[in-house]
Amino acid sequence: ETGVTQTPRHLVMGMTNKKSLKCEQHLGHNAMYWYKQSAKKPLELMFVYSLEERVENNSVPSRFSPECPNSSHLFLHLHTLQPEDSALYLCASSQSGAGRRNEQFFGPGTRLTVL
């Protein structure tokens, strides 16, 4: 247990569906992240939220829409996905700030399959 939970753990959806991934951190951190990990590829940073504001969006398609309602919760809303979006989606949190070690704590991930 890392203190970061993700639901659901597995998700199968069609290309016309709308679904949401949820992440919750119980560590009192001030930054949260979404990563995508496709098969045999490095983790790709998708979004960074610091103090509930999005500070990074790495050219992610608009069919992925993040939401950070407070410092403990992070959502990734999905709509009209493509089969190539099938991957492991990982959420992480950290206590960020100048001079900090910034150890990121990862959740277990959501295994997404788009049919």
Next chain:
Amino acid sequence: LAKTTQPISMDSYEGQEVNITCSHNNIATNDYITWYQQFPSQGPRFIIQGYKTKVTNEVASLFIPADRKSSTLSLPRVSLSDTAVYYCLGHSPSSNTGKLIFGQGTTLQVKP
């Protein structure tokens, strides 16, 4: 953030010491070097972080020479459960976002 280069894969046997070297020729003066471990279908886990010389914790040691252009993660007496992907990353402590960039990592296979 420093661009890092490390071997794609390594094999070892139980009980051996494993050293994984990472190159980071363009590391900035303020960058730290951080290593993460990832098991299949799990998120990465922080192992160790250092700036220079040697850092040791209960899991591993990290050696960073004076020029800081490379670093070596040392895992003493590995077991089968150490089979994982190991990532070397540069981290700037002046960053307020805590952004990390993961590369391909090194897949370590420990054999019995």
